[in-house]
Amino acid sequence: MSLSRDSLQSLRCVECRTGSLDDRGTALICKGCAALFPKAAGAPILLRRDNPFFAAQTVMDTGTSGFNPTVAWIARLLPGITLIRPSITELVERGLRRLSGEGRRCLVIGGGDSAAANARIRAALPDTIVSDVVAGADVDMICDGHDLPFQDDTLDLVVITQVLEHVLDPQRVVEEISRALRPGGLVVATTPFMEQVHMGAHDFQRFTDLGHRWLFRNFEEIERGNCSGPGSALLWSIEFFARSLCPSYRAALVASGLVRLFLFWIKYADLLMLRLPGTYDAAGAYYFLGLNAKRAVIDPGALLRQYRGIKRAA
Numbered sequence: 001m002s003l004s005r006d007s008l009q010s011l012r013c014v015e016c017r018t019g020s021l022d023d024r025g026t027a028l029i030c031k032g033c034a035a036l037f038p039k040a041a042g043a044p045i046l047l048r049r050d051n052p053f054f055a056a057q058t059v060m061d062t063g064t065s066g067f068n069p070t071v072a073w074i075a076r077l078l079p080g081i082t083l084i085r086p087s088i089t090e091l092v093e094r095g096l097r098r099l100s101g102e103g104r105r106c107l108v109i110g111g112g113d114s115a116a117a118n119a120r121i122r123a124a125l126p127d128t129i130v131s132d133v134v135a136g137a138d139v140d141m142i143c144d145g146h147d148l149p150f151q152d153d154t155l156d157l158v159v160i161t162q163v164l165e166h167v168l169d170p171q172r173v174v175e176e177i178s179r180a181l182r183p184g185g186l187v188v189a190t191t192p193f194m195e196q197v198h199m200g201a202h203d204f205q206r207f208t209d210l211g212h213r214w215l216f217r218n219f220e221e222i223e224r225g226n227c228s229g230p231g232s233a234l235l236w237s238i239e240f241f242a243r244s245l246c247p248s249y250r251a252a253l254v255a256s257g258l259v260r261l262f263l264f265w266i267k268y269a270d271l272l273m274l275r276l277p278g279t280y281d282a283a284g285a286y287y288f289l290g291l292n293a294k295r296a297v298i299d300p301g302a303l304l305r306q307y308r309g310i311k312r313a314a
Contacts, residue, residue: 008021011150013035014149018032019033027039047133047142051147079260080264081264085274096124104157105125106121107148108121111132111138112136113136115137145177146167146176153183155181158180160189165192166205171215184291188287189289190285192284194236194237196240209286213298220290220293222290224288231268238259242259280309280310
């Protein structure tokens with residue numbers, strides 16, 4: 001994949017945070033500080049030199065954001081353990097109905113392993129940039145959400161699904177999204193709550209429904225809710241209970257495969273449960289659709305009044 005000329009003009013240097021970038025074929029160079037950003041399979045690696053987790057050479061040697069290409073390939077052959085309803089593309093379609101203006105530049109953060117969803121987003125929004133922290137066949141740009149390589153107010157839509165649990169400072173990432181989005185621009189976000197540790201050391205956060213809403217307090221809410229329920233959460237627990245009994249990582253992978261093969265049907269209980277009050281306290285994941293206000297639109301008192309769980313129904 002490669003960036004369009006218009007997309008390239010919207011970029012800024014992540015080192016000096018002001019300079020625009022010039023394409024020199026095999027690399028991008030900052031017109032201000034002369035920082036050089038190499039490419040991997042045509043995708044520019046727009047990472048700071050002092051990035052604590054990801055270096056340019058590591059990025060070029062890795063082919064999936066799961067950080068284990070072999071395991072990721074095997075996992076795609078097995079039934080998943082999470083039922084997502086509404087789907088990411090449904091959420092994008094709902095949000096687009098509320099997005100004003102002619103611009104339609106979309107950034108997908110951490111979408112390197114989601115080729116099918118990316119294809120549907122690109123069909124609706126041709127000017128879509130798929131980013132990740134590693135190189136991949138469907139990745140247009142390698143960058144870190146803590147330092148988005150975009151000028152202020154240059155994006156119309158940001159999609160960030162099942163990513164914020166993997167960043168060290170999620171509030172900074174959301175602030176970067178708000179900075180790069182134009183006023184009134186749209187964010188589509190999903191984040192897990194009742195899921196065990198995945199991706200090893202690169203797993204840092206979980207959010208309740210209210211915690212997720214507070215994270216996006218600079219956004220006017222269009223809608224929010226559960227996108228994965230207690231059925232999926234239970235299946236996660238069963239899988240990781242089985243993994244906990246294993247003496248090695250290889251044995252744990254076998255246990256995971258067996259659970260997915262024989263118990264995948266448990267997640268479909270979510271189809272009956274997702275809108276019940278108790279699921280807000282036990283959801284697998286939450287979603288949020290919002291319009292960028294560039295300022296806080298709720299205070300802590302208003303946040304508490306938005307609780308939707310089972311205690312409210314008492």
